[in-house]
Amino acid sequence: MSTLSVFPATHAAPDGASARAVVREVGLRDGLQSIATLVSTAHKIEWINAAYAAGQREIEVGSFVPARLLPQLADTAEVLAHAKTLPGLLASVLVPNYKGAERALECGAGLMVVPLSASHAHSLANLRKTPDAVVAEVARIRALRDASGSRCLIEGGVGTAFGCTLQGEVPESEVLRLMQALLDAGADRVSLADTVGYADPAWVARLFEKARALVGDRLWCAHFHDTRGMGLANAYAAWQVGITRFDACLAGIGGCPHAPGASGNVTTEDLVFMLERMGVATGIDVTALLALRQRVAGWLEGETLHGTLWQAGLPQNAARTVLREAATA
């Protein structure tokens, strides 16, 4: 597998920033759940196989929610069963509650993400529970996991960490309190999500720095939306303060139903390209991702896709520029 590593050894990452990063594909969950088109199980499996072949080793394959709510993800158990056959792939699912966690454990998911909305209003509207009720549910899920003898990881995903469209502001202190509460309740790790694209890079740096100071590397992942064009800038800011795991969606699908036409999640292929070009090894072949994007785009005809790299193509000097610099520095 070839990568673009343009700063292989000479690039000095900022203090705390890493030369390696993981990009978790969440297009099959966060992406497809916001899209009307139903993608067949066979195509989902094709997507997972190609992402795996391109080097992706963490994929969120679906969500254990009632099929009547999200028919797009009704085949999550089947898709997960296939993903588990790929050696070294961490296949995760989203579980909104205890019931979902039971299914995730039954199906042998490698990781389950339990979403919590730091916005009280968003939490009630979306999960019909207060944030603290979700924390209590995580404690029950942890007990269930431990009793089952499963090694499935529990990730508490703190959404609307930078505000939300219903409530507007979400105090940082509340985000940090809930993040800590999730860990205290038994989550193995936590992530922070800018669910509606309100974050800016300085804010990201500040909040992620505080979060890392609080919980260290149990702060696992950054989840950004590109709603206001700052997705990559925010990812860069998070990387600078030591974050090495990012969620992203191929072709930038997904997004915010409250802002029709707006961009969706950070685009996988653009994010991987940025990281690789900065000398941050992702293990992912961008060219293979671009080919996969084209296939997925065919299955999503009529849907709005995003991303820029596919239009512009790779630079002429993708693999060379800084190698020469390194030689002459």
Next chain:
Amino acid sequence: MSTLSVFPATHAAPDGASARAVVREVGLRDGLQSIATLVSTAHKIEWINAAYAAGQREIEVGSFVPARLLPQLADTAEVLAHAKTLPGLLASVLVPNYKGAERALECGAGLMVVPLSASHAHSLANLRKTPDAVVAEVARIRALRDASGSRCLIEGGVGTAFGCTLQGEVPESEVLRLMQALLDAGADRVSLADTVGYADPAWVARLFEKARALVGDRLWCAHFHDTRGMGLANAYAAWQVGITRFDACLAGIGGCPHAPGASGNVTTEDLVFMLERMGVATGIDVTALLALRQRVAGWLEGETLHGTLWQAGLPQNAARTVLREAATA
């Protein structure tokens, strides 16, 4: 004029980063020159007036090139004459050579940007001169300026500073050498441009840091294209190392003729929004820019425009979130 300053006093900018920034509108030059549609002089004046009313105080109004090459900019003298009537506006023009500089001085431009391409191949293709021949031209332009008694500033714009589509790589050492040579030849200030969208934020940080170490605040401006989606990330990286001036195009027009369909220049309204949201005062009213964008879009029907903020709109919590944080911190 209202701005969105969401981190008015509490936001700690990184060492060397500033709490103020200037966004120079270059849409009337870099934007329109790559667009087939001819925008009338009256509309250009309307654009300048509205940008000025929104708070913009630096605008590149056109280019003194032969009208047969760029008919879109044939009215630069007229547009400049109007711009000069607006108090406190620094109206700049691009001049590709001595002849253009003569016209800029005759017309009383406040600043002239002399482009130099650090890529030898690009320089020959685009300017029909080697980079060092451009340096020599700048020396003649400086002599002309001084002899004329004009106070027009000379900015040397080092383009293809991160590589180019013809030559591929452009060594950093060559970029820095040419930047210094421009200043030695008599340019008052220099800027660095990622003409074709090859830069990534880590590279930006590294090159701009080196450039600042070399020439201090005579390094004036950062000019990014969003060709591969990293325009805002690159601007953030440049801001972090102390850059306070950015070129941008309303609606993200302009761009790279070698990558059809690719994004153009960094989008003014998105960049201003990012800066303001980070607490960096630009003096520019984003809401007014969004209204202007809509008007300009009407004049450019059929052209591909870019940017994200206009689609998603301002966040609910634009002016409040961190004020509360500040009060409770």
